[in-house]
Amino acid sequence: MMNNARTYLLLAGLCLVGVLAGCIKEDFSDCPSPVPPVPEDEGGWLDLNLSYTMHNRMEDGSYADRFAEEIKKVDVFVFDQEGSFVTGESREVERTGGKEPYSHAVWLPEGDYQVVVWGNRNEAEAACLVGPGSTIETALLSFSDEKRRGLVRLLSDSLFHGMTEKPFPVVAGERRSVSVELMKNRKDIRLLVRWREKGADKDSFCADSSHFDNLNALIIDDNGTYDFSNRPKSGDSIAYVGGDFPNAERYDAAFHPEGKLPFAERTFKRDFSVQRLMVDNRPTLNLYRSTSRVYSYPLLRLIQRVKEYATQEDLDREDRFLIELLFECDHPEEPEKPEEPKDPEDPEEPRPERPWRLISVSVNGWNFIDKDIEL
Incomplete structure (x- = not known):
């Protein structure tokens, strides 16, 4: 549990942006935390059940969940009820082989939250412009890069996006499950x-x-x-x-x-x-x-x-x-003309x-x- 709580307190190096320029250590322990730490008994666990079914209609009319086949990594960003950035983390998707939806657990202090998820974001191609002081309205994901001068070549993977429809509560001492359906952008x-x-x-x-x-x-x-x-x-x-x-x-x-x-x-x-x-x-x-x-x-x-x-x-x-x-x-066939000396x-x-x-x-x-x- 302590490892998970520590993960919560870190920004996990999600974005190479100016607001996080002070993060130097590989474990990101020197990154600024947007919220002060609180005792674990004053918070609860949030289980994000992530799925990707939007494009995958079967012959019988149902939709297959292809999250495990297509999504390798997720970036999870948490905002409070007012839209202020709370925390974020990046995690490789672990393949379980089962049919249950992929679940991503995050520990949060008691409160109301909104969540945004990006799937398969490649740091070399897309930067997340978010950090302490950001809101859900000002946070951005950008493919623009001065080195590329506005040119984007073939992308390495498909980018996915999902978010909760409205704020939801996390109650201290309780575990909350929330479903997030992702869609493919590419x-x-x-x-x-x-x-x-x-x-x-x-x-x-x-x-x-x-x-x-x-x-x-x-x-x-x-x-x-x-x-x-x-x-x-x-x-x-x-x-x-x-x-x-x-x-x-x-x-x-x-x-x-x-x-x-x-x-x-x-x-x-x-x-x-x-x-x-x-x-x-x-x-x-x-x-x-x-x-x-x-x-x-x-x-x-x-x-x-x-x-x-x-x-x-x-x-x-x-x-x-x-x-x-x-x-x-x-x-059309053009008649041959004698060559004239060029000036x-x-x-x-x-x-x-x-x-x-x-x-x-x-x-x-x-x-x-x-x-x-x-x-």
Whole structure:
């Protein structure tokens, strides 16, 4: 019990932030405690029963709890009834192998409390801005980092969030159980871009290598920082950089369950791991040729053409989005011209990029554009 009480009194090094800059020792014994210690008989034990069922609907309509399979670590933050920060701790999830919900025990002085839980937070990717003097309204989780300059590459794991719906009492000498349901914030997006030459057969794709020259993709969103109710704070834009998911076979099977992988020589592919897509935000999907943007479109306007993703709950329940864009191209044969001597003082101007014309879009298998359309 004393070990648990000691854990309660420490902040456990949850966040690398200025308010905790004085914590030096590995056991965090020099961290400031936001509340004075009290005798153990003046407090009680809180058992947080954590689960993750939101995305996991079974064929019979029930929901499976996949907490033990997907969540490796939890950061637990406790606030009092007025919202002031009380304590926090980070703990690796112990695998019990049983069917009972995972339980996280915290000892607290008698009082009314609120709890926020983040799952699988990677300290190298996301910092918690919370400490003595913080409140549940001012506490933040941020992906922004000056070293990354607003660029976020493929994330190492899925971030989860959960919180109690309202304050609950802890009574001295009693043990209280409270359930917290977590939701997954991370969305995996695979972007496939192809070209079809004007007038070509519907099932043929252009393999001209010039389409791929210095081409790259970014998703820009206003969700670099979240408050502790899991809503992004406006004004903190970040750019998610496309790459290739590790463990390619696993992701290929998830995005292409029928086993039909796109031809690499005819397809531009980029994978993204982004944070929670919000209906109130305006993320954009952008394609760049070197530093010139050649295509940009609101990501949710693409996704929400599919009625199954019309609401915030619909977006929250979907883990993966396969977005396929088909553009029209034209490669007319140009007559050969005799080369003229070049004047070194008169450099040749680069040829402007032709406008990109989108002719077909597919989102998770739904085709909702199949005609020439100007965007």
